[in-house]
Amino acid sequence: MDSTLTETEQKILNAAKKVFVLKGMSGARMQEIANEAGINKSLLHYYFRTKEKLFDSVFQSALGEFFPKIRSYMLSDSSLEDKIKVFVTEYSKVLQENPFLPSFILGEVNRNPEHIISYFKQHVGSIKDKNIPAFHQATKELAEKGSSSGFDPRNLLLNMIGMILFPILARPVIKEVFFDGNNAEFEVFMKNRESHISEFIINSITKS
Amino acid sequence: MDSTLTETEQKILNAAKKVFVLKGMSGARMQEIANEAGINKSLLHYYFRTKEKLFDSVFQSALGEFFPKIRSYMLSDSSLEDKIKVFVTEYSKVLQENPFLPSFILGEVNRNPEHIISYFKQHVGSIKDKNIPAFHQATKELAEKGSSSGFDPRNLLLNMIGMILFPILARPVIKEVFFDGNNAEFEVFMKNRESHISEFIINSITKS
DNA sequence: GTCTATACACTGATAGAC
DNA sequence: GTCTATCAGTGTATAGAC
Known part of the structure; x- marks a missing residue:
């Protein structure tokens, strides 16, 4: 992230994010991005040369919105339950503020795994080194207190993210199947679901 | 599903599925589908008129690979634990056989929610009527035996699917972050994870 | 830096011979 | 039903004036 960003560059990036996230790399049109940014199509090429380079910038910054946050939560030294x-x-909040981002990232990650790999080589070769040990320790502590199953803490992380993420990814399906398309009911359900997830996890972990 | 399908039609659908699932609607090229099917590009239009209609056929059949299976699992009359x-x-098996299908479906579902809605109007206005009550009953039974929290059974279903699905959706990320790209380690982990998920859920539900 | 005009490639779709 | 040839439309990218 260069902090030396023209106002125009910033407008382009915001517009590009909106369009790319909604339409995907191949579905997005340079014209639409230009319109959304309120500038001329040629300026996109002036600043970012090609569509692919523009996409990369957006994708990298989109990734940045998630992973660093995860890290900070994991590194605090509170109890596992509080953690x-x-x-x-917090993760629910981030996701609900950007409901389309996850499906965008996951989709493009599957299409183009090298992107994500290069991202981690660049930014966080750290999650394994930093988050997991912290998590592992906390899990062990708790396993000793209760007679809980001392499973791989990576499973705990996957469980949490999966439960939080899935309803957001599949929002239109779930709203339709479970609530006959009723938005209000769905929102209430999702709000209550947050505390349900915490309880569900803690319940399982502290099982005597 | 007409069972009156030409051999050619079937070849086209298989090829189209492969390409659409990998590249998405806008990323897929009619030429590539034709090549994959070993036929001429014009034949695609002869059988399916437009790209969009071809896509719809593929999408509908892809959906069909998931939801009916869910239903049958839910409707058996075994205990909740066994269920x-x-x-x-079973769901893990289906997903691991088609690792790219989920991200395809979820991606296009978010881009085009009407598809999924029309699918349910057509095929299963039933999940709510059939699966949920069966699930609800089983949950209640168990809640009475243990002193478990009598939470909304829809949460249980979302929890299960989320935990099963997420690592498959984010496979490249997780393989990289948790296993430094080591495929073998990842596969072992995923195999063990199946029983972990069951235990994790049952643990939480039967909490005393 | 910003705009207009345009080049160039590609793609979905159709017409028509066989 | 299957193929070849071709068209019209669209999209990225560049050249050049200001």
């Missing part, structure tokens, strides 16, 4: 509650709450 | 175990196992 779980905070993670569920 | 969970079977669901996790």
